[in-house]
Amino acid sequence: MNIVIERTALLRSLGHVQSVVERRNTIPILSNVLLSIKNGELALAATDMDLEIVETVPASVTRPGSTTAPAHTLYDIVRKLPDGSQVEMEVSGDGHQLTLRSGRSQFKLGCLPPDDFPQISRGELQHSFQLPAADLRALIDRTRFAISTEETRYYLNGIYLHAAKVRAGGAELPVLRAVATDGHRLAKVEIPLPDGADGVPGVIIPRKTVNEIRKLIDEAADRIEISMSENKIRFAFDTVIVTSKLIDGTFPDYERVxxxxxxxxxxxxxxxxxxxxxxxxxxxxxxxxxxxxxxxxxxxxxxxxxxxxxxxxxxxxxxxxxxxxxxxxxxxxxxxxxxxxxxxxxxxxxxxxxxxxxxxxxxxxxxxxxxxxxxx
CATH class of the missing domain: 3.10.150.10 (DNA Polymerase III, subunit A, domain 2)
Structure with a gap:
């Protein structure tokens, strides 16, 4: 693989994906970001096995290919390069080393095989609908403060998103509702049910996923495509795809409290x-x-x-x-x-x-x- 990419674009994308990577990992490949060429663009991917972020960014490709490099180290290097500089990345013939050049700076990083990189985004998600970015932002902002941090009650460690009905003027109106509670306080917020969201399963989106999505929304386009199944959810907007496992548990009957x-x-x-x-x-x-x-x-x-x-x-x-x-x-x-x-x-x-x-x-x-x- 041999590419040249603009430093600002690379830094922005690395900043998005590297935040998923845990600082301490018992599995070495999870400390790395996957770099691969897709449709003439550079795709960056990072995962912690429960959450995956993939982002594509324009690049000048001399030789296609793929590799994985230490996520935080790569991010720190690019962050310290001068504004407006061009970054060249080249993988050695044996795939064991990534050479990064910019101006008079040169760095060599050890690589791990891209085939070892886990991908949780595979598989079809049955339900899909679109949501204005402002609506998703409101659902998150007005509920996430009530998410529990108590690991023993893991089913409260996220936002419960589901379709519901409310009575208004003698009629029942379908809504998409977000609920979070930690046992001391409860937040319940709803918006009109988007087209295509009929029959979506009730899902619990983990706290880490909620926080990563919230960081990305401010840079998002007007609409976000949400796809989900019983155990996964995917958010797609602009050049970013976030895929997350869902919390495998039953959210309590919050209406009773x-x-x-x-x-x-x-x-x-x-x-x-x-x-x-x-x-x-x-x-x-x-x-x-x-x-x-x-x-x-x-x-x-x-x-x-x-x-x-x-x-x-x-x-x-x-x-x-x-x-x-x-x-x-x-x-x-x-x-x-x-x-x-x-x-x-x-x-x-x-x-x-x-x-x-x-x-x-x-x-x-x-x-x-x-x-x-x-x-x-």
Whole structure:
């Protein structure tokens, strides 16, 4: 293989694929990026056996072929080359060495056989539909903060994506819904069901895949093609194809934890509320991060106490006409949810100090958040 490629284009693609590669690997080939020529372009691929990213980039090809090279080392070399430079890559006749030249710089890297490189993207995926990049970004941004990091409950370590139906004006409307929960909070967001998404299976997309897709979306074209089967999902846009295994588990019946009898309604300016919670939480202990909400007619008092730091209170005007209630929350969880509210108003549906609270965006009915209280 012998090619010449523009440094900026190579760096951009290497940056996308090398982030999948784990720093420590017991299998040497998984530390490498696969470089191959496809249709006169350079294709770069990296995988950790659960997630694979393939990206193609224009190159001037003198001799086709393929090889694998250490992903992080190659990325660091290209990153340190001058802007606007041309990079020549040549594989030795025995395939054991990759020579990289740019200007007066020359590097020689050890290679591993490309035939040893695992590819998880093979196989047909039965269901396929297209989604605007903005819609996928919204589904991810408004739910991923609630993904569990507890490895023992592995079935919560991702976003549950599935087709559902909602009642609106006496009719049932099909939606594509994303749900995430860690047992302390739950995020549920939906968009109209895209054409071709009828009958898609409910799938749990792993946290790492969600984060990699989110990084790539900002550079994506207007639409993203999503294909899936019972155990794999693929995202294709522009010159990038991301294929991932799905979490093999059953997502819990989240509808059961969404309370239906919360009749105490409080409305507050979301940004003012978030800023006040952030200020008061400065006092709360690092471990509990507890903030107490004392609500009475037209008034909310936020308070936090700590044996080491002292105490803090702040009062806000709110729309509330019910009986007084006191309830405590983890301030970090409260802020995570209020940051998702894009409109001015946040609506809290409360029951009592021991029951879950529903939080909604007054201006947007497509998102719902549930937060478990804590003792304060």
């Amino acid at each position: 969404i309370p239906t009898g919360n009749d105490k309604v409080m409305e507050v300016d979301a940004k003012v509320f978030a800023a006040a919670v952030d200020r008061v939480a400065t006092i709360s202990t690092e471990k509990s991060r507890a903030v107490k909400l004392s609500v009475k007619r037209g008034n909310l008092t936020l308070s936090a106490t700590s044996p080491e730091s002292g105490s803090a209170t702040e009062e806000l005007e709110v729309a509330y006409e019910d009986t007084p209630i006191e309830i405590g929350f983890n301030s970090r969880y409260l802020l995570d949810i209020t940051q998702q509210i894009e409109g001015e108003g946040a609506r809290f549906l409360l029951a009592d100090a021991a029951s879950p609270t529903i939080i909604r965006d007054v201006a947007d009915s497509t998102a719902l958040y549930v937060l478990m209280p804590m003792r304060v």
